[in-house]
Amino acid sequence: MRERALIADLLAPLATHRAARGLTDDAAVWLPPLGREVVLTHDVIACGTHYLPDDPPSDVAWKLLAVNLSDLAAMGAEPVGVLLGLTLGGHEDDDWLRGFVAGLGRALTHFEVALLGGDTVRWGGAAVLGCTAVGQVPHGCALGRDGVRVGDAVWVSGTIGDAGRGLAVARGEAPHDKRLLDRYRRPNPRLALGRALVGTATACMDVSDGVLIDAQRLAAASGVGIELDLAALPVTGDCDEAERLIRATAGDDYELLFTAAPDAELAALATAKVPLTRIGRVVAEPGLTVLGAHGLITPARLGWEH
Ligand SMILES: Nc1ncnc2c1ncn2[C@@H]1O[C@H](COP(=O)(O)OP(=O)(O)O)[C@@H](O)[C@H]1O
Ligand SMILES: Cc1ncc(C[n+]2csc(CCOP(=O)(O)OP(=O)(O)O)c2C)c(N)n1
Ligand SMILES: [Mg+2]
Incomplete structure (x- = not known):
């Protein structure tokens, strides 16, 4: 043609x-x-x-x-x-x-x-x-990455790591699973949530490269630090810490990662399809800290980089 x-x-x-x-x-x-x-x-x-x-x-x-x-x-x-x-x-x-x-x-x-x-x-x-x-x-309502404040809570929408598992299915490295394939091939941009967060979120970004590397970027853009609880990460099914790290660094999630005042009322913004999960907090000391069951974790990699 x-x-x-x-x-x-x-x-x-x-x-x-x-x-x-x-x-x-x-x-x-x-x-x-x-x-x-x-x-x-x-x-x-x-x-x-x-x-x-x-x-x-x-x-x-x-x-x-x-x-x-x-x-x-x-x-x-x-x-x-x-x-x-x-x-x-x-x-x-x-x-x-x-x-x-x-x-x-x-x-x-x-x-x-x-x-x-x-x-x-x-x-x-x-x-x-x-x-x-x-x-x-x-006018003046666009959410940015630089509004994170010390003491804010860190939230993420949906579940993390399913698209990465969908890529393994698409490559024939994991058993067929339509839901996971769809997470990889047909991401759902959180448009309604993003608009609803205007006025409530202090900062927001989408998770494309992995929630750890993107949280590090969000913190850096605001000159603060973020502490994430690995056990709080919303994942599908049960998984141990090693698997949680894989999911947190797989990328392709297209969920929203955002911060809000610790007492901000967010429950009303969650839906059955798009739950919201509090996964950490903002601290003054710059950088990303990942907390596991036995204290600090230093992941070998934080996510996808070209
Ligand atoms: N080749 C480029 N030319 C100009 N701006 C770019 C280029 N690549 C990335 N950017 C800008 O850099 C910023 C970060 O890009 P990127 O990491 O790709 O963000 P995202 O994950 O939101 O797509 C964005 O504002 C984007 O517009
Ligand atoms: C075939 C294939 N291999 C690997 C991946 C994993 N992957 C590739 S790029 C990427 C990150 C997102 O892409 P990028 O261009 O960085 O998007 P942006 O951050 O600019 O939105 C991921 C997780 C994939 N999606 N498909
Ligand atoms: Mg880009």
């Missing part, structure tokens, strides 16, 4: 938002509502690094959107639209592209975001798929 056909026949029908101008102009034109700030983020996923060549193309489209919307969720923003940078390789034939666009359409509808534009190129290597997500927040 030629680039023109992909755009005109498959992508343009998805670009229904007025701002996209039917994908017939050089760029999208969007007027943010009065009193709103525009929130912008860009994340790339590469075949072999972030997803597997055999992952269904519709799930790859979902993941591309989800990892970007997760960054908007972390900022407390409401998503508006996305621009896609599709650098395709030899593996992405017409069937793959049709599957990708079908999944893209479903994901756009599910997340209520507009396709605003993008670019498509072919090259000889593995596919590299970029996405710019555009969101909005009421």
